[in-house]
Amino acid sequence: MSIEYVDYRDRYVPGGSAESEARRFHDALAKRRTVREFSDRPVSRDTIEWIVRAAGTAPSGANKQPWHFVAVQDRATKHAIRLAAEKEEREFYAHRANAEWLADLAPLGTDEHKEFLDVAPWVVVVFKVTRGDGDSQVYYVNESVGIAVGLFLAAAHLAGLATLTHTPSPMGFLTELLGRSKREKPFVVIPVGYPADGCRVPAAALRKKGLEEILTVV
Numbered sequence: 552m553s554i555e556y557v558d559y560r561d562r563y564v565p566g567g568s569a570e571s572e573a574r575r576f577h578d579a580l581a582k583r584r585t586v587r588e589f590s591d592r593p594v595s596r597d598t599i600e601w602i603v604r605a606a607g608t609a610p611s612g613a614n615k616q617p618w619h620f621v622a623v624q625d626r627a628t629k630h631a632i633r634l635a636a637e638k639e640e641r642e643f644y645a646h647r648a649n650a651e652w653l654a655d656l657a658p659l660g661t662d663e664h665k666e667f668l669d670v671a672p673w674v675v676v677v678f679k680v681t682r683g684d685g686d687s688q689v690y691y692v693n694e695s696v697g698i699a700v701g702l703f704l705a706a707a708h709l710a711g712l713a714t715l716t717h718t719p720s721p722m723g724f725l726t727e728l729l730g731r732s733k734r735e736k737p738f739v740v741i742p743v744g745y746p747a748d749g750c751r752v753p754a755a756a757l758r759k760k761g762l763e764e765i766l767t768v769v
């Protein structure tokens with residue numbers, strides 16, 4: 552099979568040195584916080600579309616791009632997601648989560664109340680695609696979708712927006728509620744919007760591992 556190549560001409564060339572640009576990107580990303588109190592201030596559809604386009608640039612196993620984003624702005628649909636998520640989360644906090652999990656969540660102050668699913672102007676539900684077109688294979692789906700979601704969160708943050716990475720447990724209800732194929736599995740729910748006035752975030756979330764804990768150079 553002859554492979555078609557094109558010149559890699561439109562390479563991104565930043566204004567500063569690699570070191571200063573990497574640091575600048577870090578400094579911007581370090582200001583990202585998961586927010587659980589959103590303003591209802593509108594965010595345009597164009598904005599969401601650019602963020603999803605950014606996510607869609609992600610690398611993926613054999614370039615299969617095994618993701619689908621459902622951007623929900625419809626109030627009734629957001630409310631239906633909230634009701635179903637809260638039902639699962641009531642069970643999760645009361646029975647499903649073990650003691651260690653609950654103890655790990657305690658400093659974050661999370662509970663079964665998911666008002667943000669009503670309030671945030673957009674609730675983006677990310678699906679992972681487990682079989683491709685024509686029932687074709689897909690590869691490294693979790694890795695690929697995880698990277699795409701990371702780009703999504705970074706793009707939203709750099710647009711000045713807040714996000715919450717929400718995983719109602721379990722979240723199979725989203726497939727039917729949003730009319731998706733059984734080949735797609737819900738991966739994460741991401742409310743997107745501006746933080747509420749006076750929004751507070753848990754201090755525990757600010758504690759990040761130091762470089763010496765997350766990097767080994769050999």
Ligand SMILES: Cc1cc2nc3c(=O)[nH]c(=O)nc-3n(C[C@H](O)[C@H](O)[C@H](O)COP(=O)(O)O)c2cc1C
Pocket residue numbers: 583584585586587659661715716717718719756757
């Ligand atoms: C895969 C994943 C699932 C998460 N699920 C939830 C969730 O269901 N509810 C919630 O309030 N936060 C959830 N979070 C947010 C984390 O609690 C948050 O990222 C963490 O406390 C660090 O805070 P930061 O995002 O502000 O750095 C989740 C984050 C990730 C990456």
